[in-house]
Amino acid sequence: MQEVFDWADYVVVGSGIGSAAFAASAIKNHKKVLILECGDWPLRDDEDWNPKSILIQGRYTNNPLHPKVFANQYSRKRADTVLTRPIVGGMSVFYGGAAFRLREADFTNWPKDCDYQQMEPYYGKAEKLMNVHGNDQLDPTRPFRSTPLKPAILPSKPAIRIQSAAKSLGLSPFAIPLAINFSKCELCNTCDGFACKVEAKIDAATILKSLKGDNLKIITSCFVDKLHFDGDQLSSIDCKFKPNEPCQNFTVKKLFLGAGTIGSAALMLKSTQPGVQFPSYEQFGRNLMRHANAIVGALFTVRTNPEQVFSKQTVIADFYEDFRKQSGFATGVIQDIYTPDSSVVRHYAPKGFRLAASILSPFIQNLLCVSEDEPQLTNRIELGAGGQIKVNHEYTTGDLERLNHLIDKAKMVLKKAGGFFPKVMKIDSFSHAVASLRMGVAPQNSATDTNGKVWGIKNLWAIDGSILPASGGVNPSLTIAANAIRIAENVGKQNEAK
């Protein structure tokens, strides 16, 4: 197998949206890319749209190659299990396809040579790669763009209900930019949280499938367990193909970490130690950001989505800058989000309320609040006993203040739309996690330079969500993809210059 590693110009760990965008750009520039992914391809069968299979039975979870991940959060006494679904395409396979650009003001928390002006062309390239449709003309915080989006589709009935309520409150709702191929899309209600059976959602797996050719090889069921170094060079990596068998070692020329915000930081922590060789060691895994997210649901007197159509279509960004001056962070956005199937609502409702919850679920409409949380050194990824990964995360008072502000506004919109008895559910997944190996200008406060190159090591980069220096107040995938394309181009130019 060493021949495949020798064949590759670039070896990439993991196959999420950062890796897929990086590979697309590198291949365009005639580089040979080898991707090592611990999961397998999505199956794209009926079960992928079965709420019970995906949301209750946990299809795609429990990969024996991937370590278990636990989180201490919300000051809870017991650690929560963090859901991992190792798969070709990573989390993007299950994402909602919302593909936002950060706003210009968000880049005040990024290094100066990576401001919005620098990123703008790469956003355009990422939007083209991900086939993004939208209409941001009504967005009060829209950043400058040099390339247009493909037109948004017409809103569904649940989306119209939210849009009308928001407009009558004087707000400016607009279409969520969506990475979907609408010529294939069936506008179903099993999109966010599900793999797309018909491959209409543009996730990292659909991108990689479209790239398959002479310059891309993907090895699945391959977990990269450890990196080895020789002075300032990464020399080889250990790969595990079967859970109870020893790792195999391969030499590598250039390695790119795309194992995700938790996976890439965990791999660095497992493979390094403090010292001059790794001047940014103390930064590995720290400053984890994940957004402060919550769902606000309200009851209606009518079925909110009787035709069970796709409803993640509307976003309200009017409050985005409300706390910028006092905190320096984005208050974020409110988006519509589907109500899960009644079997799922019943399964997760507290005991004693299960029957009532499942009967009422068709009458519920939900809004998702996404606000920016602050980077903190203590919010970090660590290695636990027996190879487990531990995540520690607590919100600041400011984080909760911004989130609660959005929650109040979401309740206001739902009330105007005819909803009552609003209920708030905190989201405790790490689905929007970023910044655990953040980019920066010095190893004292960042893990990598502004091209994602790990400080002190000549041939090791990170290209996924882990290197975003700050999350802004919108969903991260498009920014991860744009940044990965930027790095692919810059690394390519540096090679040519040598």
Ligand SMILES: Cc1cc2nc3c(=O)[nH]c(=O)nc-3n(C[C@H](O)[C@H](O)[C@H](O)COP(=O)(O)OP(=O)(O)OC[C@H]3O[C@@H](n4cnc5c(N)ncnc54)[C@H](O)[C@@H]3O)c2cc1C
């Ligand atoms: C339900 C859900 C809905 C979401 N909706 C949206 C949305 O609408 N819009 C949006 O922008 N974002 C959304 N997100 C977030 C978005 O999906 C992620 O931020 C993004 O996909 C992360 O991409 P990544 O490249 O950082 O890596 P990941 O997606 O984390 O991929 C990492 C890959 O590396 C593999 N891996 C890990 N460790 C190893 C190892 N050691 N060896 C080999 N392989 C390894 C994993 O199996 C995985 O495939 C959503 C997420 C979820 C879960």
Ligand code: SF4
């Ligand atoms: S709404 Fe469209 S893109 Fe989403 S899962 Fe259904 S068919 Fe796929």
